[in-house]
Amino acid sequence: MDAITQPPIIRLHPEDGVVIARQVLPPGTSVAPGVTTSARIPAGHKVAVVPHVKGEPVRRYGQIIGFATEAILPGQWVHTHNLAMGDFARDYAWGVDARPTEPVPVPATFLGLRRADGRVATRNYIGIVTSVNCSAHVAELIAQAFRRNPLTGEDPLAAWPNVDGVVALTHKTGCGMTEGEPLRLLRRTLGGFARHANFSHVIAIGLGCEVNQIGGLLEEQRLSGRLRNMYIQEMGGTRKTVQAGIDFVKEVLEEANRVRRETVPASELCVALQCGGSDGYSGITANPALGAASDLVVRHGGTVILSESPETYGAEHLLTRRAVSREVGQKLVDIMHWWEEYTAREGAEMNANPSPGNKAGGLTTILEKSLGAMAKAGTTNLVDVVRYAEPVTAKGFVFMDTPGYDPVGATGQVAGGANLLCFTTGRGSVFGCKPTPSIKLATNTPMYQRMEDDMDVNCGTILTGEESVQQVGERIFRLMLATASGQRTKSESFDFGAAEFAPWVLGATM
């Protein structure tokens, strides 16, 4: 694309009063109809396109990033000299920005797998959950018996084309741990996977003497009857348990294969939002584009799950304003307090303040910095807040408390029931989260081209001016529907998604 024809700015949201300079803009550059820059604007920085009176909120991503500390005219540079958070951080302003979501006139559909209980799956796997690391290898051996041979192409599941595979979900914990929240959290995670709609059948394998007893897991997670349970010690060791596991899978393959895809409304989408390996472009390309797609998901009646609590920290006031009730907002505030205690106890630190480097790059306030990640969730109301790995049942924009670290965060989201995951990355992440397909969104074209085997969408076109944020958002939404209908993602082509199962490890290892 010819550099001359590129628009000089990026508009992140239709309602924004500022736009972002794509490169250094000399004074007199046209940035909106009838608006030209009144000074040199550094690359990545903000320029006003509408007038702001002193004290008026300034919006980016359609959301408040602070308040004008003096009158700002269209064409003026907006940064620390005329923009600040003011008393914003002291006022949760519960729900003041909540507003009805405008539904779409013609709801979209996809080809989903309707389960007997009414839930809709996007994939059809057989799962093996493990209570403890001590049963991990046995679970792997069972899954291995059904794995396509990468050299010969021989596929033990060839006769059951509607079965996507056998997934062993193994981890490093489950014993040498304290009861209480560390164990409950692990059980929520395992329970969430065990009842995930993308599994037709699930085996639970334990050793027998672990702290995380399968009996307790089943009871706490109300899973009795849903799973085939096996204890290695009871079965008489490795060989017999592996054989029993293989026999079980063979026994259920015919039934598992009997699913058929049917047309279902897009409201059945439950999309986990994730970013990892972020770069300076994340906040102006892939994340806002995913936010535009998230708004579409919600307008079509579906659910998006924002997480990564440390990246929301300091900007929770943005979300409390969008909360549908004070109760929902309060849950988020409580989570942020918990994080302060957790990190203090562990000798770590919560600090979301923009660094000098952030400021040089054009970020003025904490809100703006956090929005770089939070933009993935778009602009609709916050309808619910849940703990790590809790079932997500609300329709709309839901927040789940998780760390920012991708595998741990995504594991909580998939446990919560996400049947699709969208992952934005600037540096380039390779990621999967079986049984849920993971769509990877590149923030910039050079990385997209370098890692094309792994990237599903190039959002770098926003930077080059080939597409608007909204256009890329619509493209992502269409890919969500296609992926949910069975189209393979790049990460599925490499069989990603078992190694990345990573329940959050809380508490002491004894």
Add this chain to the structure above:
Amino acid sequence: MDAITQPPIIRLHPEDGVVIARQVLPPGTSVAPGVTTSARIPAGHKVAVVPHVKGEPVRRYGQIIGFATEAILPGQWVHTHNLAMGDFARDYAWGVDARPTEPVPVPATFLGLRRADGRVATRNYIGIVTSVNCSAHVAELIAQAFRRNPLTGEDPLAAWPNVDGVVALTHKTGCGMTEGEPLRLLRRTLGGFARHANFSHVIAIGLGCEVNQIGGLLEEQRLSGRLRNMYIQEMGGTRKTVQAGIDFVKEVLEEANRVRRETVPASELCVALQCGGSDGYSGITANPALGAASDLVVRHGGTVILSESPETYGAEHLLTRRAVSREVGQKLVDIMHWWEEYTAREGAEMNANPSPGNKAGGLTTILEKSLGAMAKAGTTNLVDVVRYAEPVTAKGFVFMDTPGYDPVGATGQVAGGANLLCFTTGRGSVFGCKPTPSIKLATNTPMYQRMEDDMDVNCGTILTGEESVQQVGERIFRLMLATASGQRTKSESFDFGAAEFAPWVLGATM
């Protein structure tokens, strides 16, 4: 074996003043030459075989478990009514029980693999270490390309018979973590594996943007030049990195295969001691038998590593008495204080006091309870104390600080350089720890028979009276030599040992 001919008691160590009732002993049962029980002795309880004056130490496992609170005559029941710890717990008595180790007249040998740097390996693997979970699946895909097909038996390494395999060491951490001890500990662990003698060649694979940068790992662990490093982001994604990894392995296979086993002294053994899934027999069969074998290893000039700090807690006074210096003893005491802080911070509790159930089963003091696990290390001097995953360089009995949880503990021990691991289990554990072979010791015959596919040694013969503790100890020692010489363990026959790689997770996940 005829029940009538079974000796009624178990002698755990030649120097013990008490023996253990194999079953309920009526008054008048002969328990030693010229000694008969003067009262009914419950099963698993202690009976004196020598006289003790008031205040005299009482020994079990050759070690002090407390002091006579009144005179004890041969044949008397020994329990809480006449045995207590007294002021023992307040006195570290640095080194008072240290004494010269009696070397064996004719040192044993095994067939080891002598590396260029002089170290001796017991296996010959090619390793893939990963800096972060984000590179786990790529590492797995490389290892998979060299895995024997369990269905067809096709072995991609058939032409290189001296290569034991390609091991991908993957984990769930490496990013979203704080620098400081959590990161240093992970790097010690990865560094210990990267330089393990049982690896001929090692690749290190990272994503590129993780907290645990490979550059920092190499520098901190002084590994520069030893490893082939790959960053997925630099290489251009999954396909190219996997191909480069496969190419590297193919490139080094010829050289890796060039090793030959040669006769080396048993002093080259470095044996990690581990127990898991313990039962009431652990402390009277497998653990003391392994202790007898440990004493042989040390008398032959080798090293044994005791760990599982929570199981030593409250009995550290036993080990400070056997420490070769006050400095070595002090390191152990410092570790126990660290554990008090760690568990308090995490809302867990250190409590080694015998429970009412323990007491009913015959355990009188903390020392005795902890010795149930510590007995694995035998009776020689404590020559060194190291932190988790630190290199073990001393010859003799070394303590390494680890949790009791098997995979996490063993991972630290193997990182420290253990070239053999012995694992006692009562309930029946299935375990491996590549690149180090793991010998499994059953505490009782019924479990051994039920899980014979997984168990290498039956120590239940001590309980049935077929063998003495010392006899089983000698049998274990001979199996150590055979295993170190290349004989496969049960767990190696099932390819255990990659899933169980589990670095200790300290600190917050962000």
